[in-house]
Amino acid sequence: MNELEDYFRDEANEIVEGLTRDLLALERNPSDMAILARCMRLAHTLKGAARVVRQTRIGEMAHTIEDALAPFRDGEDAITSDYVSDLLRILERIREETTKLGATIAPAPASEDKGKGTRESKPASPPVDDRLETVRVDIADMDALLEGLSEASIQIGPLNGGFGALQHALRLAVLLREELELGQAVGDRGRGSRLGAQIAEITQSLVHAERDIGAALGRIERELGEVQSRAATLRLLPVGAILGTLELTTRDTAEALGKNVSFSARGGEVRLEGHVLSAVRDALLHVIRNAVDHGIESFEERIGWGKPEVGRIHLDIERRGRMVAFRCSDDGRGIDVAAVRQAAVRRGLAKGEEELDEEATLALVFRSGLTTAAEVTEISGRGVGLDVVREVANRLRGSVRLSSKLGEGTTIEIEVPVSLSSIPVLSVMFGGSTALVPLDAVRGTRRVTASERLQGPGGERILFGDRAVPFTPLGAVLAPASEGHDLPEACSAVIVQSGEAWIALGVDRLLGTMDVVLRPLPPGAGAPAAVAGAAFDAQGDPLLVLDPPALARTGARREAATSTRREAPKRLPILVIDDSLTTRMLEQSILESAGYEVDLSASAEEGLRKAKARKYGLFIVDVEMPGMDGFEFTATTRADPALRDVPVIIVTSLATSKDRDKGAAAGASAYIVKGEFDQKHFVRKVAELLGAAS
Amino acid sequence: MNVRSQERDTSGDGAPLPVPAIAAERHVAELRRAFDASFAAPPRDADRSGELVLAIQAGGQGYAIRLSDIDGVHECRKVVPLPEGPPGLLGITGIRGRLFSVHALGSLLGLPTWNEKPRWLLIAGGDEPIAIGVASIEACLEVSPADLVPVDSAQEGDAHIREIVTVAGQARGVLVLESLVARALQRAGERREGAS
Numbered sequence: 001m002n003e004l005e006d007y008f009r010d011e012a013n014e015i016v017e018g019l020t021r022d023l024l025a026l027e028r029n030p031s032d033m034a035i036l037a038r039c040m041r042l043a044h045t046l047k048g049a050a051r052v053v054r055q056t057r058i059g060e061m062a063h064t065i066e067d068a069l070a071p072f073r074d075g076e077d078a079i080t081s082d083y084v085s086d087l088l089r090i091l092e093r094i095r096e097e098t099t100k101l102g103a104t105i106a107p108a109p110a111s112e113d114k115g116k117g118t119r120e121s122k123p124a125s126p127p128v129d130d131r132l133e134t135v136r137v138d139i140a141d142m143d144a145l146l147e148g149l150s151e152a153s154i155q156i157g158p159l160n161g162g163f164g165a166l167q168h169a170l171r172l173a174v175l176l177r178e179e180l181e182l183g184q185a186v187g188d189r190g191r192g193s194r195l196g197a198q199i200a201e202i203t204q205s206l207v208h209a210e211r212d213i214g215a216a217l218g219r220i221e222r223e224l225g226e227v228q229s230r231a232a233t234l235r236l237l238p239v240g241a242i243l244g245t246l247e248l249t250t251r252d253t254a255e256a257l258g259k260n261v262s263f264s265a266r267g268g269e270v271r272l273e274g275h276v277l278s279a280v281r282d283a284l285l286h287v288i289r290n291a292v293d294h295g296i297e298s299f300e301e302r303i304g305w306g307k308p309e310v311g312r313i314h315l316d317i318e319r320r321g322r323m324v325a326f327r328c329s330d331d332g333r334g335i336d337v338a339a340v341r342q343a344a345v346r347r348g349l350a351k352g353e354e355e356l357d358e359e360a361t362l363a364l365v366f367r368s369g370l371t372t373a374a375e376v377t378e379i380s381g382r383g384v385g386l387d388v389v390r391e392v393a394n395r396l397r398g399s400v401r402l403s404s405k406l407g408e409g410t411t412i413e414i415e416v417p418v419s420l421s422s423i424p425v426l427s428v429m430f431g432g433s434t435a436l437v438p439l440d441a442v443r444g445t446r447r448v449t450a451s452e453r454l455q456g457p458g459g460e461r462i463l464f465g466d467r468a469v470p471f472t473p474l475g476a477v478l479a480p481a482s483e484g485h486d487l488p489e490a491c492s493a494v495i496v497q498s499g500e501a502w503i504a505l506g507v508d509r510l511l512g513t514m515d516v517v518l519r520p521l522p523p524g525a526g527a528p529a530a531v532a533g534a535a536f537d538a539q540g541d542p543l544l545v546l547d548p549p550a551l552a553r554t555g556a557r558r559e560a561a562t563s564t565r566r567e568a569p570k571r572l573p574i575l576v577i578d579d580s581l582t583t584r585m586l587e588q589s590i591l592e593s594a595g596y597e598v599d600l601s602a603s604a605e606e607g608l609r610k611a612k613a614r615k616y617g618l619f620i621v622d623v624e625m626p627g628m629d630g631f632e633f634t635a636t637t638r639a640d641p642a643l644r645d646v647p648v649i650i651v652t653s654l655a656t657s658k659d660r661d662k663g664a665a666a667g668a669s670a671y672i673v674k675g676e677f678d679q680k681h682f683v684r685k686v687a688e689l690l691g692a693a694s
Numbered sequence: 695m696n697v698r699s700q701e702r703d704t705s706g707d708g709a710p711l712p713v714p715a716i717a718a719e720r721h722v723a724e725l726r727r728a729f730d731a732s733f734a735a736p737p738r739d740a741d742r743s744g745e746l747v748l749a750i751q752a753g754g755q756g757y758a759i760r761l762s763d764i765d766g767v768h769e770c771r772k773v774v775p776l777p778e779g780p781p782g783l784l785g786i787t788g789i790r791g792r793l794f795s796v797h798a799l800g801s802l803l804g805l806p807t808w809n810e811k812p813r814w815l816l817i818a819g820g821d822e823p824i825a826i827g828v829a830s831i832e833a834c835l836e837v838s839p840a841d842l843v844p845v846d847s848a849q850e851g852d853a854h855i856r857e858i859v860t861v862a863g864q865a866r867g868v869l870v871l872e873s874l875v876a877r878a879l880q881r882a883g884e885r886r887e888g889a890s
Contacts, residue, residue: 143791521786522824523795523824524783524819524878526779542786543774
């Protein structure tokens with residue numbers, strides 16, 4: 001609790017200062033509704049924060065200020081100077097309370113008794129243990145430290161160069177001694193041995209220097225790298241640091257309202273800058289208080305609806321490229337869109353209920369002054385809370401979305417951009433450059449040979465598990481203007497997923513994983529779609545960090561372009577029957593890339609059932625399958641008047657002329673041997689037969 | 695101001711040692727006077743009338759830049775290109791642990807031959823700093839204000855030059871970095887046209 005109280009004291013002091021300033025400004029401009037709204041929000045925030053640390057007196061006083069300001073919100077009556085003075089007096093009381101709060105934490109000094117009794121009483125000092133374990137550091141100081149560290153690391157570069165020169169000198173000394181030894185046989189023996197001894201001494205000293213400097217240099221480099229990365233993460237806080245406060249708020253709010261609510265969270269390890277995190281925490285406190293108060297039903301009501309007795313609030317924290325999303329869901333009653341609509345009309349936010357659709361109505365929940373709570377409670381219900389959420393999101397250049405299902409619950413998602421954050425990445429090399437792919441979006445990596453890159457009208461694809469994933473060389477994404485994105489015959493592919501979209505990035509090689517501090521691109525760099533930001537390497541040079549959602553969209557766009565083409569001619573679908581998953585996927589990928597609709601069957605029996613249920617333009621069938629084989633399937637369909645006109649292509653590994661004859665006898669229109677499989681020929685044959693059939 | 699020497703002067707005036715409290719009070723008053731006086735005094739180099747300018751080369755042309763307009767000069771190390779961006783945006787670089795976008799000065803000036811490798815980076819832009827790449831720095835010179843001749847930029851056909859300075863017999867345009875930074879940000883889509 002001490003930590004929380006410390007936070008609260010700092011926060012309360014800031015709010016009291018802000019409120020004092022704003023109340024004085026309001027006194028000068030009584031009609032400025034923006035200042036009034038800000039005062040109400042500050043009082044509301046203080047009320048909530050005070051509740052978390054159980055400072056009910058402060059909470060009540062903040063509530064009084066909020067209450068006292070509410071009547072002026074309509075702008076009909078202007079606030080008077082006397083009124084403001086009264087509020088300032090309440091603020092003064094709050095200030096006294098928070099000061100007392102600081103003093104009460106401090107224990108009486110234990111050494112007091114040992115004194116001579118002449119010591120004057122001093123104000124109680126903060127608890128020594130707490131103060132010694134944490135320090136508050138100005139971010140500017142932290143940045144100066146990081147700059148210094150980065151500069152020190154850069155200096156290792158020339159040192160390495162000097163070390164290389166030393167090694168070279170050593171090699172030369174060794175060569176010189178060998179030369180001299182050879183020359184001794186013919187030359188001046190006495191002079192030669194003197195020189196030899198001197199060179200031996202130089203060599204010896206160079207050997208020492210090389211060993212000592214080399215070892216120390218390696219150690220310094222490693223240590224400096226470690227210090228640098230630790231210092232960089234010092235600037236960041238794990239989201240987990242605010243989860244305790246959120247949980248406590250849930251419990252306290254529920255307790256105050258006689259409800260039973262549980263709080264859970266996932267993703268607490270995501271790290272963010274302190275100022276972003278504290279702003280998001282304030283917003284989430286309001287979201288949670290609203291959820292407990294308006295969302296979660298009373299115990300009896302929940303039983304009546306057949307819901308679990310304990311209401312549930314869950315917070316999901318997820319990194320999405322350059323954004324971090326906080327999704328807070330409850331399993332309460334949801335938002336009654338009709339009630340919000342009525343409230344909006346009542347408050348004059350809309351002329352008639354008909355002009356508000358569901359989305360527009362839900363968006364109104366974030367408007368100041370709109371509440372649907374039947375009665376205003378101490379917890380929330382003034383229509384202020386969600387307004388604060390929107391303001392925080394705007395301030396951080398983020399966004400806020402709300403979705404709700406009546407009777408099932410509400411989800412509020414706050415998405416904020418990351419200014420600095422520490423993330424694990426996969427480092428990859430392409431065309432002599434290095435780039436970093438956020439590891440949380442990487443679904444896997446695999447070696448790919450040129451023949452495994454399947455060419456289609458929508459571009460290349462590779463197989464990853466049972467999925468044909470669009471493939472693109474990373475060079476084509478990161479340097480689209482330059483030419484020559486050729487990959488080696490065998491390259492590596494990094495398979496990236498974001499939502500429903502997938503893409504495989506071709507790279508020369510994988511360099512490994514590491515944690516880096518992701519920085520936003522600097523001013524003047526624009527907003528290139530595929531880049532989430534940059535990180536520094538050990539030499540202080542930037543490395544681009546890729547943006548998985550944007551990359552995956554590139555793949556999806558290609559898919560969309562393909563599917564647009566696919567829709568153009570109205571052709572009958574193709575049924576592919578093969579017991580091998582890989583073959584099915586391969587054929588599906590080729591055919592879909594060529595614009596055909598494809599259905600799949602893993603056996604001839606299943607294929608027959610499908611063939612009877614839907615009209616196909618072509619069957620592509622394997623021969624060797626468990627149960628009915630491909631020849632039998634062909635013969636069976638030829639015997640069926642409804643299916644006999646649908647052409648069959650046999651694709652098999654059976655390559656003898658006897659097998660070919662058997663295929664022809666069964667009634668197949670074409671016979672393709674897997675070992676001789678040629679994609680272009682296959683697509684041509686399909687087009688030919690399908691053209692004839694439709 | 696030198697507080698330490700002031701301290702010595704006051705204690706060595708030969709007066710009998712006063713009561714400690716009075717001495718302390720006088721001492722504080724002296725210090726305060728000296729402190730205030732140091733602010734009232736003109737800056738040491740205020741009488742120096744010259745303006746420091748850098749003579750530089752970009753896109754095969756010679757220009758000058760007031761040193762006071764620049765936040766830093768750094769040797770150009772590695773510049774990492776970005777996948778998209780306007781012409782002249784060479785990429786990003788790291789200087790003392792900070793990221794900067796690098797724009798070729800020649801391109802910002804609209805010169806046809808801007809595509810040279812920058813050797814130096816000039817940091818400018820205040821709160822939104824960028825690095826401007828120049829091919830070479832020829833000299834850093836002190837010129838008298840009278841040598842900086844204002845020009846009508848409209849007539850000159852170049853919005854980034856407001857003065858002309860003659861260095862070693864050669865007339866050079868003195869670049870206005872503020873408008874060049876604004877152009878770079880505007881090209882990158884981060885500022886509206888016309889805003890600066």
